[in-house]
Structure formats: structure tokens, C-alpha cells
Amino acid sequence: KEVYVVYKIVKKQTLNxxxxxxxxxxxxxxxxxEPGQFIIIRVDEDGERVPLTIAxxxxxxxxxTIIYQVVGYTTELLSKKAEGDYVQDFVGPLGQPAPLHKCDRVIGVAGGVGAAPLYPQLRKLAKMGVPVDVIIGGKSAEFVILKELFEEFCDNVYIATDDGSLGTxxxxxxxxxxxxxxxxxxxxxxxxxPLIMMKNVVKITKEYDIPTMVSLNPIMIDGTGMCGGCRVNIGGExxxxxxxxxxxxGFKVNFDECMQRQGMFREEEHECRIGRGM
Ligand code: FES
Known part of the structure; x- marks a missing residue:
């Protein structure tokens, strides 16, 4: 075990x-x-373990590099850290590398902070010589992240915002x-x-028969296949x-079940935050 390893924050940047x-x-x-994998972070000694995808x-x-949304107790704690500070644990890489293969053209579709895990995947495809396009979505211009980074290797970068402040x-x-x-x-x-976005993308790509990979981010506890917290239904399995x-x-994912489980855990997270006096 890497008892003496310290994980120093060498750079911190606010994206929005x-x-x-x-x-x-x-x-x-x-x-x-590799692109597609994630880590589990623990900010301090009594912190909870939170999975974050590798950006x-x-x-x-x-x-x-990790990109995270400040939404819960742990990410708020993380957000209080500055450049030069340390985090307690940074375990990984966990999960499977994304199955990327050579083909004629791929398009990535990102919603909000989903642009972060998508970025290394598309960049790797581009490096493999695959022409790539991307669509980045967000509530408004401010929530569209990593646009400039995608522009470095994507043939087309399309933007969609709810309020039309950027792109479509x-x-x-x-x-x-x-x-x-x-x-x-x-x-x-x-x-x-978000699950609802991936579900709607799959609805379209199924119609046109275009293979679609999605990335699921259910609640994770141990990150090693032991707790069962992150179980998902893929093609009935x-x-x-x-x-x-x-x-x-994406064609095999039972999105409705994922959404139902996500809703269930949200309640618990809420209770947990109250329990911590927040
Ligand atoms: Fe996957 Fe526990 S987080 S089994």
C-alpha cells in the first residue's frame, strides 16, 4: 500500500x-x-470516497486532471483546497479503458460536466487518425466547458445551450x-x-442504427466490485x-432503472448532508 504517497494539487482552475x-x-x-477510467478521491482522513472521471x-x-462539479459535501471540501495543498487518497486507475477503435468518423456528445470524460476519449481517437466532431451542451454559455480544447483536434465543434447564449x-x-x-x-x-441526455441520444441513434457508447456514473462506494452500489442493468444482465x-x-442500457436508482440515492445523500450539520 502506498502509505507515504502524497497527492499534491499542482493546479486549480475555476471553469464556471x-x-x-x-x-x-x-x-x-x-x-x-487510459481514457474512460476513473479515480476515487478522499479529500481528508475522515472524508468519504468519491469517484471522479479522469479528464x-x-x-x-x-x-x-479531474474536473468536478461542486455539488456535495466532498466536492465542497475539495473546492476549499488550494494549489500546493494535498488530498489524502487518490486511488486508481479504476474501471475499464473506453473501447476506442479506428473507424471513419465519430461524434462525441457532451452534456455539462460530461465534456470532461469525453475529452480524453475523443483526443485519443483523433490521435489514432479518426476524424472527430463534438457537440457540447450546457444551460448557458458559461456552462459549456472545454470548447477551446476540443477545437484543437475536432473537425467541427457544435454548441447547444438551453438559453441560446452560445451556439444553437x-x-x-x-x-x-x-x-x-x-x-x-x-x-x-x-x-x-446526464442520464436523460444519454437516453435521448440513444433514442435517435437507435433509429439511425449508429452504435453508441455511454458512460454511466452511478453511486459508487468501494469502486472494486464488492459493494454492489454501482450495479446497472445492461441488456438484462x-x-x-x-x-x-x-x-x-448505450443500446443495452436500461436508463429508466438507472434514473430510478439515482433518485433513490439522492434522498440518502440529502440525509447524509443534514447529518453532517450542513
Ligand atoms: Fe461498484 Fe461497489 S462501487 S461494486
Missing amino acids: QAVELMEIHAPYVARKC DYDREKETV KGFVTTVLEDQIKAGVKYDEVIAIG TKFACVDGPDFD
């Missing part, structure tokens, strides 16, 4: 009012991780369907964002997002 980026010195994870990594600098006013799914209808041929779609995923064939 709810989302922050941290680059953390974590040599072991940085050496091994980027630098094998030379031995750093891993409306849903990422509308932009996707417009592209497909306009005759752009995609071999695969990778959708990462029970899988664990932490060891079998987090990326799954």
Missing part, C-alpha cells in the same frame, strides 16, 4: 460557477490510466439529428452527460459500473 479543474500529482495513476493525464509530469438554442440531440439528417455519416457516437464500465453500449 459550479465546475472546477484540478491537476494532481499522482505518479502511479498518471503512468497507467486528462500527463505521463511525463505524472499528473492527472436547444438540445444537443437536435444538433445531432440535424447532422445525421444532413447526411453526415458517423460510425459511432459517444455520449456522456447485472453489471457493476466500477469494474465492468463505466462505458457501456
Whole structure:
């Protein structure tokens, strides 16, 4: 066990009012991780363990970048840390690398903070020589993250916002369907964002028979397949997002069941926060 390892925050950046980026010195994870994998962070000694997807990594600098939404007790605690501070635990890489393969064209669809795990996947495809496009969605311009980074390697970067403050006013799914209808041929779609967004993307891609990968982010406790907290229904089979995923064939995911379970845990998280005097 890496008892003496310290995980230093080498960079901290605010991306918008709810989302922050941290680059953390974590040599072991940085050496091994691949797009699609995640880590479990524990901010301090009595902190809870929270899974976060890997947004980027630098094998030379031995750093891993995480992008997180400040939504609960742990992310609020993390948000209070500054550059130069340390986090207690940074365990990983966990989960399976995203199954990326060579093909003629891929489009990524990101909702909100889902742009973070999508970024390394599309970048890897681009490096493999696959032409990639991306659609990034957000409530408003401020919530559209990583646009400039995607522009570095994507042929087309489309934006959709709820209020029309940037790009198309409306849903990422509308932009996707417009592209497909306009005759752009995609071999695969990778959708990462809220469950309802991924569900709606799959509704469209099923119609046009375009294979679609989605990334599931259910509640995780141990991250090693032991607790069963992250179980999901994939084509009628029970899988664990932490060891079998987090990326799954979108055509096989039972989104309604995922949403129901997510709702269930939200109640518990609420109680937990009250219990902590928040
Ligand atoms: Fe416990 Fe996946 S987090 S089984």
C-alpha cells in the first residue's frame, strides 16, 4: 500500500460557477490510466470516497486532471483546497479503458460536466487518425466547458445551450439529428452527460442504427466490485459500473432503472448532508 504517497494539487482552475479543474500529482495513476477510467478521491482522513472521471493525464509530469462539479459535501471540501495543498487518497486507475477503435468518423456528445470524460476519449481517437466532431451542451454559455480544447483536434465543434447564449438554442440531440439528417455519416457516437441526455441520444441513434457508447456514473462506494452500489442493468444482465464500465453500449442500457436508482440515492445523500450539520 502506498502509505507515504502524497497527492499534491499542482493546479486549480475555476471553469464556471459550479465546475472546477484540478491537476494532481499522482505518479502511479498518471503512468497507467487510459481514457474512460476513473479515480476515487478522499479529500481528508475522515472524508468519504468519491469517484471522479479522469479528464486528462500527463505521463511525463505524472499528473492527472479531474474536473468536478461542486455539488456535495466532498466536492465542497475539495473546492476549499488550494494549489500546493494535498488530498489524502487518490486511488486508481479504476474501471475499464473506453473501447476506442479506428473507424471513419465519430461524434462525441457532451452534456455539462460530461465534456470532461469525453475529452480524453475523443483526443485519443483523433490521435489514432479518426476524424472527430463534438457537440457540447450546457444551460448557458458559461456552462459549456472545454470548447477551446476540443477545437484543437475536432473537425467541427457544435454548441447547444438551453438559453441560446452560445451556439444553437436547444438540445444537443437536435444538433445531432440535424447532422445525421444532413447526411453526415458517423460510425459511432459517444455520449456522456446526464442520464436523460444519454437516453435521448440513444433514442435517435437507435433509429439511425449508429452504435453508441455511454458512460454511466452511478453511486459508487468501494469502486472494486464488492459493494454492489454501482450495479446497472445492461441488456438484462447485472453489471457493476466500477469494474465492468463505466462505458457501456448505450443500446443495452436500461436508463429508466438507472434514473430510478439515482433518485433513490439522492434522498440518502440529502440525509447524509443534514447529518453532517450542513
Ligand atoms: Fe461497489 Fe461498484 S462501487 S461494486
